[in-house]
Ligand SMILES: [Zn+2]
Ligand SMILES: [Zn+2]
């Protein structure tokens with residue numbers, strides 16, 4: 001999804017392979033990025049663009065007039081089944097295909113308000129009611145949403161307004177003859193009930209708790225860092241000819257201490273894992289729910305009540321403010337290019353958005369400066385770029401450059417999270433293969449041609465909104481090559497510098513007794529300060545996100561002078577050393593020599609415990625490569641590895657079937673199947689094998705669902721041992737597992753066990769996430785609830 005879709009990628013690679021040798025050599029030996037760009041883009045033919053256009057049209061990104069009714073009906077079906085979350089998303093899809101000020105739009109908003117009401121999201125519900133009314137909600141249906149409005153206001157404790165709404169409704173109802181066809185009895189009955197409820201509420205209580213707003217203020221860096229923006233004063237920036245730039249601890253750092261808190265300089269939401277519906281016969285409209293339906297396309301906030309762009313159906317926002325900001329900053333240009341950007345992939349999209357954010361004027365200034373100061377390409381570590389944000393005039397006045405010791409820093413030696421820093425991230429031009437550079441260059445040049453075309457003709461998305469006309473961007477420069485080269489540079493930089501923005505998705509039964517969680521990728525972004533961190537397969541930090549803001553925390557003690565390290569993806573608890581090394585070499589162009597890689601390379605034969613086989617007769621670990629033999633003296637057991645591998649494969653399949661039973665709510669059969677798997681696993685897998693952990697976890701879930709808390713806790717403790725062996729006692733994975741155990745003890749009213757597990761879970765999770773993390777909040781709620789239950793203070797004993 002970062003790179004172009006497979007069809008376009010293979011099309012271009014084939015094009016490359018068919019080029020005459022001489023042309024391939026010209027592109028391969030081009031010394032600068034501008035030469036790569038110029039040579040490659042001259043090869044982009046009209047038939048290539050036609051093929052690309054056809055691929056882009058596979059995505060539904062425009063407004064489709066038949067879609068609102070379709071989605072509203074689908075939403076109504078789901079609503080009947082009481083799945084209000086999915087219903088809300090389907091209504092949102094209807095909204096995004098509706099034109100403003102139409103009955104379609106108002107009905108979709110009104111129906112969504114009903115779903116939100118059932119989900120208890122009253123504030124959002126009120127907003128949708130107002131939206132329905134401003135987009136022309138039919139007069140005859142007014143009583144319906146007025147009643148809902150009054151109920152919302154009451155639920156929120158805004159009694160004055162609720163009473164006002166009720167009396168407005170009564171007056172309308174008696175005054176307006178157009179309401180006569182509305183089933184008046186039911187409205188009157190509801191009104192009556194509502195008035196009684198309002199009365200009750202008033203008698204019950206006078207004050208209402210104010211909802212606590214989730215703020216970003218949770219993280220405080222120790223002190224502001226004078227050399228490095230967005231970092232705490234415990235962090236220092238260094239430079240070394242071999243390592244390049246890196247960060248060190250300037251004093252002893254304790255586990256959990258926040259070190260960097262940085263907002264993405266740019267980010268693009270990953271549209272989701274689903275392929276476009278090219279050949280679907282069932283329907284041309286997609287009812288599947290993706291990230292794009294659930295998160296704001298600008299700030300990444302989770303919401304069920306998105307507001308769509310007026311011009312397209314794919315860009316959706318959490319609020320009118322985000323919509324307007326996005327439009328002003330980049331979406332007015334991106335809006336008509338939706339299908340193309342999805343086809344070209346997230347990296348190309350980020351490259352475009354970066355240049356839009358910084359403004360074309362500045363981009364071309366950089367390029368010009370670059371040409372003046374160097375007849376080669378944009379240097380990898382140049383000083384002139386420092387002029388970008390403020391110093392430009394200075395340079396022109398003084399006509400000379402001041403040397404700065406570290407690339408990306410300003411004249412005063414300060415490194416900031418700005419475009420100058422982004423521009424200085426290494427593109428590793430010489431390391432990318434010629435065909436990869438060709439591929440990126442053609443993507444960028446196809447995009448440039450579209451932009452060029454857009455700047456000469458009015459946008460033809462069929463929208464009449466005057467706002468859309470602004471999409472004809474006056475600032476688009478006719479000199480597309482300059483823009484193209486800068487975008488190509490960004491696209492190449494992204495391979496090593498893109499940061500995945502993730503969120504924890506809570507999964508589990510609808511009743512939510514014991515929930516699981518998994519990390520999902522939401523977006524891709526660039527964080528100039530975080531990019532300074534080098535990689536380790538067993539890092540001493542961890543990263544968490546709130547909206548587009550990333551926080552790096554120490555996950556262990558870091559001594560003064562030690563390097564601060566972060567994991568680029570291949571973590572030692574997930575991937576074996578050989579595969580890690582291979583990935584780091586091909587994607588990041590370096591050989592990892594972190595302590596984990598060194599020890600694991602030294603004893604290649606010893607596999608980690610979570611992948612180890614054990615002896616069938618004595619349970620000692622098995623050793624060897626193709627043929628495994630028992631490691632215990634005197635035991636003669638031996639077996640071929642491929643035999644065990646195929647047994648493991650069968651077992652995984654069986655476990656998968658059990659998990660399916662579990663998610664279908666067939667608890668007894670699930671337990672039977674899992675117990676059989678457990679028995680089988682015990683005969684050839686080590687006690688800390690990952691699959692054994694999955695089995696125990698499944699058993700714990702099934703027992704919890706049956707209300708057998710004790711058994712559930714025992715199974716989960718076994719699963720916890722596997723997680724600890726694999727990920728370490730203070731890993732975030734351990735935190736999630738402890739959270740589950742705490743839920744089990746809590747639900748089983750095992751108060752002392754629950755309190756001590758809550759404490760452990762909180763300790764581990766707070767090394768990785770801030771106080772506003774969902775799990776930490778939930779733990780605190782459980783704790784205060786338990787402390788209220790117990791007459792004697794137990795808190796001190798845990
Ligand atoms: Zn937003
Ligand atoms: Zn749009």
Ligand SMILES: [Zn+2]
Nearest residue numbers: 537592594597
């Ligand atoms: Zn490593």
Ligand SMILES: [Zn+2]
Nearest residue numbers: 615618630635
């Ligand atoms: Zn043995």
